[in-house]
Structure formats: structure tokens, C-alpha cells
Amino acid sequence: MASGEKLHIVMFPWLAFGHLLPYLKLAKLIAEKGHKISFISTPRNIHRLPKLPHDIAPLINLVKIPLPCTPNLPENAEATCDVPFNKVKHLKIAYDQLQDPVTCFLESNSVDWILCDFASYWLGPVASRLGVPCAFYSIFPASILGFFGPPSQMITGDDYRVIPEDFTVKPKWVPFQTSVAMSLYQILVLEPNFEADETENVSDLFRIGNTIQNCDIVVIRSSTEFEPEWLKLVEEIYKKPVIPAGLLPAIDDDHEDEYWDEIKDWLNKQARGSVIYVAFGAETKLNQVQVTELALGLELSGLPFLWALRKQRGLTDPERIELPEGFEERTRGRGMVYPTWVPQVKILSHDSVGGLLFHSGWSSVVEAVQFGKALVLLPFLGDQGLIAKQVEEKKLGLLIPRNETDGRFTRDSVAETIKLVLVDAEGKIYRDKVKEMKGIIGDMDRQNYYVENLIGYLQNHKSMGK
Structure with a gap:
């Protein structure tokens, strides 16, 4: 694809505002370069997003797909902030039921790339069948991905770390000195998310492992200035291209705020x-x-x-x-x-x-x-x-x-x-x-470089999924 041609990119974030907002932030930066974005989420979540700037609003299509009714999920609950922590698993089950309408949207539109989140582990095979290249866009820094290790291990559960205390020290595949590890109380709180339960939900590690395994590239909200060693490590253990999207510093849009x-x-x-x-x-x-x-x-x-x-x-x-x-x-x-x-x-x-x-x-x-x-x-x-x-x-x-x-x-x-x-x-x-x-x-010139680099890669590898 010539570098001057414009892309159509589909973004499909997880139903949490800690994910929706970084996805939207990157969408805005890409749209500023003249590329089209289809941003898929549920009606209530899209209604709660910040208003788009007038100059790029025509390039960002906010696609509303209703969240299916799911047992044990409260009415109007469409994001993690709408439910207690123990109800989030039901939100994931509802999110998985978006597979058919999302697939329908992809089949009905000419799409150059898909940027998906950790939870949509089923989207990579759909993209592959449709011949559309797929990127896992991680809103987590590379250190998080590096700590949890190879995707094959996440999928099979063959992690050598078998007791909570094993997660309180540096993983064996990290060759450099670091204090990045979990506290015991944190792993005990997270442990239920690492395992499938009696519902239809699958574990978070299974989700992220399959998402990584089935994508063509990994895009990370990070920069080489902040964590060069972690970015290098993730690329080595994933055995696929890892592209930093920059840290996405905030820009105050000066809209009116009640308080x-x-x-x-x-x-x-x-x-x-x-x-x-x-x-x-x-x-x-x-x-x-x-x-x-x-x-x-x-x-x-x-x-x-x-x-x-x-x-x-x-x-x-x-x-x-x-x-x-x-x-x-x-x-x-x-x-x-x-x-x-x-x-x-x-x-x-x-x-x-x-x-x-x-x-x-x-x-x-x-x-x-x-x-x-x-x-x-x-x-x-x-x-x-x-x-x-x-x-x-x-x-x-x-x-x-x-x-x-x-x-x-x-x-x-x-x-x-x-x-x-x-x-x-x-x-x-x-x-x-x-x-x-x-x-x-806070250097926006540096951030612009990362976005330009990412867009250049997506343009040059448009046919990767075909």
C-alpha cells in the first residue's frame, strides 16, 4: 500500500473506560492524519465518551452494537464501572456474545486493519478468515505483558509459577534486574480471574494468550524512552512485531466541566x-x-x-x-x-x-x-x-x-x-x-513520531492478513 493512501481501521476495546479512553485517544491521533476509524462499543459507553473534536469527527464512526442481555448482569450495565467487581465476569460473557454482530460489521465493510483488546480472544480467527490483518492494542505497558510471559503458556496454563508466592519475584525469562513483580495480596485478589469458573467465562490469561497468539502484530501504549528493555523482551517472547504507540499524553480540550x-x-x-x-x-x-x-x-x-x-x-x-x-x-x-x-x-x-x-x-x-x-x-x-x-x-x-x-x-x-x-x-x-x-x-512531537511510525507500518503491511 502506498504511504499516501488512507486506511480504514476498526477498533474494538474492552468494556472498561480505562480501555475505551486510550483506544479513543489513539483513534483521534490516527484520524488527525486523515485515516478513517470505526470505533465499536455499546450504545451507553459511546454516549459517555468525550465529544469528538469537530475537525476529526467525520473520520471517526462511533459504531453502537447493543450488549446482549445476560443472566446476572444488571440492567444498563455496559462497562466495568457499572457493576461490582464480582459481576465483571458476566460482563465478559456478554462481551463474547458481540462476536456475531462484530463479524457482520466486518463482513459488510472494507477494512484494512483491526485493533482489538485482550478480552476479544475470538476476533483474531474471524479476522484471519476475512483476510483482515489484526493487531492486539495493549493499553498496558510492556512490563505487564513481559511479566506474564509467552502466550502459549497463558493458553495452556503451563506456567512454572504454580503457587501465589511464585509471582512475587522476577520471572525467569526476564534477563535484566527489575523489581516488577506482584505483592502476595495482589495475586490472591487476582487469582479468580486467572481461572475459568462455573459460568461460561474463560480466564483472563486464556483471553490474552489467544488474542496475542492470533494477532499479526502487537501495538503497545509505551515508548522506548520509558521501557526499552521490556519492549525488546516482549518482541522476543511473542515472536512477532511489537510497535510502541507512544504514551498518549493528555490534551485538555477546554470543554465545559460542571465542577x-x-x-x-x-x-x-x-x-x-x-x-x-x-x-x-x-x-x-x-x-x-x-x-x-x-x-x-x-x-x-x-x-x-x-x-x-x-x-x-x-x-x-x-x-x-x-x-x-x-x-x-x-x-x-x-x-x-x-x-x-x-x-x-x-x-x-x-x-x-x-x-x-x-x-x-x-x-x-x-x-x-x-x-x-x-x-x-x-x-x-x-x-x-x-x-x-x-x-x-x-x-x-x-x-x-x-x-x-x-x-x-x-x-x-x-x-x-x-x-x-x-x-x-x-x-x-x-x-x-x-x-x-x-x-x-509530554512531548507531542515525540508522540507524533510514534503515531506516524505506527501508521506507516499499517500502510506497508495492509495485506498481512490475506
């Missing part, structure tokens, strides 16, 4: 770099004990804070959490708590914000570092623990100390870690490292 004026007025009154912003994303919800310790830790720190607090994960979540009695009165003026969505990019870009206390989600890492904010790490789910270890290894942030067996943390450890990272002389290394990396992650 921004109030938040901005409060931030303007705080000292430069003094505020700790606390947020745990759309999927992560802390339990009552964790919220209580975190709240009292923020109070003990004595620092101003802004907290986006998720009290419930979907309307069917029976465990609604609350702040400790008297907490808001005691911290009034020094702290703000919003039990709703807040404009994170605008907040992180404000001069009075000095750091982010968060779940270690990859998108939030990128957004915080691009604005020079040091990181206080408190991971809970999925890939978060491994990302936190990588971030701490690079001295961009510090993990809050926890009990390695059950993951408990205390208000004292919260307060001490926040003060160390934001204020103390001992934490200057984290503040300096973030400023050093800020120029790399």
Missing part, C-alpha cells in the same frame, strides 16, 4: 505544589476500612487535598462506603471531596497540585508525570500493582507501605508517605525525577 470553576477557585487559593490530588479511576472502589484509613491519613498529613471519592460501583453495588464521622467538618477549607467525576487533566495541570495519590492506573501515571506531579502509589486491581512497582523503580513515586499478606495500610503510613513525596527533603528525588520525565512524556 471546574468551583475546583479552580479553591485551587487558586492554595500554595504552589501543596495539594495532594486523590483519585482511583472509574473501576477501583475502596472498601470501608480502606476509605477510613485513607481519610484519616489525609487528615493527619496536614496538607490540603482534593479527593474524587467513588462511593459505589454501579447502582447494584450493595456496599456503599462513607467518610469517617466528622471528617469533612474537621478538614473543611483544607480539603475538598467530590463523590463524582471531576476534570482530572485540568486538576493535574494546576500549579497548586504537587502530587497524585492514586491506584497506579497507567493513564493516570502518564497524565500526572506529563504535568510534573510526583506519585503516591496505592494499587488495588489488575495491572496496578505491577505498574506501581515499575513507577517506584524509576523513582517517579513511592508505594504506601502495606501488609504484604492482606494489603492492609494505616492512616500513619498514608500521612507519612504523602509528606515524604510532597514536602520532605528525603522525597526530593521523586519530585526531581518526575520533572525530568515530564519533558519526555
Whole structure:
């Protein structure tokens, strides 16, 4: 295919906003180069996506495919943020039932490439039958993929790591020194996802292993500046091309936000770099004990804070959490708590914000570092623990100390870690490292290079699947 010809790329992300948004971000960057994107998801998820810029909206077709009704999946639940953690497996079963309508869409359209997510393990064979090349687009960094190893091992379950403790050390196929490994409490929480259960659901490792095995290339939200050794390792163990798409730094589109004026007025009154912003994303919800310790830790720190607090994960979540009695009165003026969505990019870009206390989600890492904010790490789910270890290894942030067996943390450890990272002389290394990396992650010229390189590869290998 000539380099000047335009592509039609289908994107099919998993039903989580931590996946939908990075897919949409890459879609926008590709559309800016004049290529057509068909972005497939469910109606409610598409309705909740940010509005597309006018100049590229005609090039991005938001394809709405209704999610089939599935037993045990609450009504109107179309994303992981709509359901408690133990209901996500039913969302995966419903997602698998999108195979026929997605196949129908591909058969009815001229498609040059498909970019799919880890969960759609059935899409690679469909693409192959239709003669359309398929890429696994990983919103996880290469370190996560490298830690879990060869896809054949994920599929067959032949991992030499057979007990939870085996996952707490560096894998044997990693030739370089690294602290990237799981804490015991994290593997115990994740263990059910690694195994098939009594429902029709298959394990996450089976999904991702088959997705990788059946794709033509792997595209990763990463960069050679951030993790060159992991990118090289993944290409070696996957035995197929691995292409970094860049880190996808955030661009604030200046759209109106309901709470921004109030938040901005409060931030303007705080000292430069003094505020700790606390947020745990759309999927992560802390339990009552964790919220209580975190709240009292923020109070003990004595620092101003802004907290986006998720009290419930979907309307069917029976465990609604609350702040400790008297907490808001005691911290009034020094702290703000919003039990709703807040404009994170605008907040992180404000001069009075000095750091982010968060779940270690990859998108939030990128957004915080691009604005020079040091990181206080408190991971809970999925890939978060491994990302936190990588971030701490690079001295961009510090993990809050926890009990390695059950993951408990205390208000004292919260307060001490926040003060160390934001204020103390001992934490200057984290503040300096973030400023050093800020120029790399926030460099849009560098990001543009990665997108151009990816598009060039897709153009030159359009017929790969045929």
C-alpha cells in the first residue's frame, strides 16, 4: 500500500473506560492524519465518551452494537464501572456474545486493519478468515505483558509459577534486574480471574494468550524512552512485531466541566505544589476500612487535598462506603471531596497540585508525570500493582507501605508517605525525577513520531492478513 493512501481501521476495546479512553485517544491521533476509524462499543459507553473534536469527527464512526442481555448482569450495565467487581465476569460473557454482530460489521465493510483488546480472544480467527490483518492494542505497558510471559503458556496454563508466592519475584525469562513483580495480596485478589469458573467465562490469561497468539502484530501504549528493555523482551517472547504507540499524553480540550470553576477557585487559593490530588479511576472502589484509613491519613498529613471519592460501583453495588464521622467538618477549607467525576487533566495541570495519590492506573501515571506531579502509589486491581512497582523503580513515586499478606495500610503510613513525596527533603528525588520525565512524556512531537511510525507500518503491511 502506498504511504499516501488512507486506511480504514476498526477498533474494538474492552468494556472498561480505562480501555475505551486510550483506544479513543489513539483513534483521534490516527484520524488527525486523515485515516478513517470505526470505533465499536455499546450504545451507553459511546454516549459517555468525550465529544469528538469537530475537525476529526467525520473520520471517526462511533459504531453502537447493543450488549446482549445476560443472566446476572444488571440492567444498563455496559462497562466495568457499572457493576461490582464480582459481576465483571458476566460482563465478559456478554462481551463474547458481540462476536456475531462484530463479524457482520466486518463482513459488510472494507477494512484494512483491526485493533482489538485482550478480552476479544475470538476476533483474531474471524479476522484471519476475512483476510483482515489484526493487531492486539495493549493499553498496558510492556512490563505487564513481559511479566506474564509467552502466550502459549497463558493458553495452556503451563506456567512454572504454580503457587501465589511464585509471582512475587522476577520471572525467569526476564534477563535484566527489575523489581516488577506482584505483592502476595495482589495475586490472591487476582487469582479468580486467572481461572475459568462455573459460568461460561474463560480466564483472563486464556483471553490474552489467544488474542496475542492470533494477532499479526502487537501495538503497545509505551515508548522506548520509558521501557526499552521490556519492549525488546516482549518482541522476543511473542515472536512477532511489537510497535510502541507512544504514551498518549493528555490534551485538555477546554470543554465545559460542571465542577471546574468551583475546583479552580479553591485551587487558586492554595500554595504552589501543596495539594495532594486523590483519585482511583472509574473501576477501583475502596472498601470501608480502606476509605477510613485513607481519610484519616489525609487528615493527619496536614496538607490540603482534593479527593474524587467513588462511593459505589454501579447502582447494584450493595456496599456503599462513607467518610469517617466528622471528617469533612474537621478538614473543611483544607480539603475538598467530590463523590463524582471531576476534570482530572485540568486538576493535574494546576500549579497548586504537587502530587497524585492514586491506584497506579497507567493513564493516570502518564497524565500526572506529563504535568510534573510526583506519585503516591496505592494499587488495588489488575495491572496496578505491577505498574506501581515499575513507577517506584524509576523513582517517579513511592508505594504506601502495606501488609504484604492482606494489603492492609494505616492512616500513619498514608500521612507519612504523602509528606515524604510532597514536602520532605528525603522525597526530593521523586519530585526531581518526575520533572525530568515530564519533558519526555509530554512531548507531542515525540508522540507524533510514534503515531506516524505506527501508521506507516499499517500502510506497508495492509495485506498481512490475506
